Amino acid sequence: MNKTEEQNSCHSGRVISFTQLNNEIKEKPQPRFGGDEIRVVDAMIDIIYPSVPFPSNKIFKTLGAEYIRKMVEHHHHLLLKTNIKTLFPQHPEALKLVIDRSVDFFVEALGGGAVFTSQHGDPHLRQRHFKIPINENDREIWLAMYKKTLKELKFPKEHLEEFWNWIEPLSIRMINRRTNTNAIKRHHWHDVKTELLQVNV
Amino acid sequence: MNKTEEQNSCHSGRVISFTQLNNEIKEKPQPRFGGDEIRVVDAMIDIIYPSVPFPSNKIFKTLGAEYIRKMVEHHHHLLLKTNIKTLFPQHPEALKLVIDRSVDFFVEALGGGAVFTSQHGDPHLRQRHFKIPINENDREIWLAMYKKTLKELKFPKEHLEEFWNWIEPLSIRMINRRTNTNAIKRHHWHDVKTELLQVNV
Numbered sequence: 001m002n003k004t005e006e007q008n009s010c011h012s013g014r015v016i017s018f019t020q021l022n023n024e025i026k027e028k029p030q031p032r033f034g035g036d037e038i039r040v041v042d043a044m045i046d047i048i049y050p051s052v053p054f055p056s057n058k059i060f061k062t063l064g065a066e067y068i069r070k071m072v073e074h075h076h077h078l079l080l081k082t083n084i085k086t087l088f089p090q091h092p093e094a095l096k097l098v099i100d101r102s103v104d105f106f107v108e109a110l111g112g113g114a115v116f117t118s119q120h121g122d123p124h125l126r127q128r129h130f131k132i133p134i135n136e137n138d139r140e141i142w143l144a145m146y147k148k149t150l151k152e153l154k155f156p157k158e159h160l161e162e163f164w165n166w167i168e169p170l171s172i173r174m175i176n177r178r179t180n181t182n183a184i185k186r187h188h189w190h191d192v193k194t195e196l197l198q199v200n201v
Numbered sequence: 202m203n204k205t206e207e208q209n210s211c212h213s214g215r216v217i218s219f220t221q222l223n224n225e226i227k228e229k230p231q232p233r234f235g236g237d238e239i240r241v242v243d244a245m246i247d248i249i250y251p252s253v254p255f256p257s258n259k260i261f262k263t264l265g266a267e268y269i270r271k272m273v274e275h276h277h278h279l280l281l282k283t284n285i286k287t288l289f290p291q292h293p294e295a296l297k298l299v300i301d302r303s304v305d306f307f308v309e310a311l312g313g314g315a316v317f318t319s320q321h322g323d324p325h326l327r328q329r330h331f332k333i334p335i336n337e338n339d340r341e342i343w344l345a346m347y348k349k350t351l352k353e354l355k356f357p358k359e360h361l362e363e364f365w366n367w368i369e370p371l372s373i374r375m376i377n378r379r380t381n382t383n384a385i386k387r388h389h390w391h392d393v394k395t396e397l398l399q400v401n402v
Contacts, residue, residue, distance in 0.1 A: 034258040034312025043252040051244040057235040111235025126219065130380045133334060176379045179331045
């Protein structure tokens with residue numbers, strides 16, 4: 001089992017993850033059906049949604065609300081050029097509402113005050129996204145377009161790690177449509193920092 | 202926390218389920234965003250897919266292959282009258298293939314020999330259903346139509362408990378599209394037996 005798979009597993013008594021099982025059945029033959037006795041197949045989980053380190057207000061103090069707006073708009077602009085554009089409203093006014101709400105969320109989460117919660121209540125990001133099917137690959141695209149945004153907008157390099165360590169696991173929480181038993185791909189800071197810091201040199 | 206929610210939770214260190222969190226945030230206020238320090242939100246799981254007691258060959262010995270075919274066809278006939286008919290192929294020949302494969306699976310799982318695995322390989326039911334989005338309510342309909350089938354076809358009452366205890370948790374494994382953070386509704390034998398046994402009296 002590799003490291004990513006281990007991180008997505010649950011070792012609570014006999015409860016294992018589909019990811020683990022996937023590995024185990026490569027090694028041992030499947031039990032037979034319809035024997036003389038009832039055969040109990042263990043309880044399982046899907047994946048562990050990793051912990052999410054929400055950023056401090058240091059980022060907002062450097063970026064300010066205007067930069068954050070520009071960043072969220074740029075990200076959405078890029079997303080609308082990808083396959084997942086179908087997940088966003090087509091009507092310009094409905095789309096604007098979605099982007100504005102996302103701006104408010106990012107401003108508040110980064111330390112700019114309760115501009116989201118005062119209007120919309122608790123974020124409950126997973127719950128808010130339930131109406132839209134979001135699979136593992138949709139999340140890959142969302143995150144890749146954030147990486148592109150951070151590079152193109154020259155996000156201040158001293159805050160990149162804290163920001164990335166937040167959005168990378170956060171994006172996993174939005175997945176509500178599973179299409180395979182693989183572990184969710186992680187994009188850890190140590191794997192992306194060379195690419196992200198390069199443009200800021 | 203009620204019993205169903207407890208059964209769907211994962212107590213592995215600090216890993217809890219979205220269902221549990223849902224209950225906890227009703228009791229305590231949400232932490233604030235953008236404080237002076239990074240704030241780590243715990244890792245979480247979605248649900249525990251409960252263990253599945255696969256039946257013994259006693260059922261096949263009573264029912265035989267012909268009854269099982271009739272039962273699976275009847276179930277599909279009912280499903281095609283519900284909202285989830287869209288999850289099945291429209292073309293009659295494609296639909297027939299799906300039903301035939303399902304018959305083979307039920308025959309083998311109930312003890313009729315390797316008629317499924319010899320043709321199609323390992324069942325991997327969760328994997329086989331990944332291409333179709335199946336949510337919590339789709340599973341409710343699937344199971345309700347099985348209950349109706351068992352009543353209408355007068356399934357032998359001495360095997361009802363073993364059969365039901367298999368298909369009820371099995372149907373949860375097929376869910377691959379989550380639309381809420383609720384625990385998956387259980388339909389335990391003790392809750393359905395009066396209804397199921399009534400028609401056999």
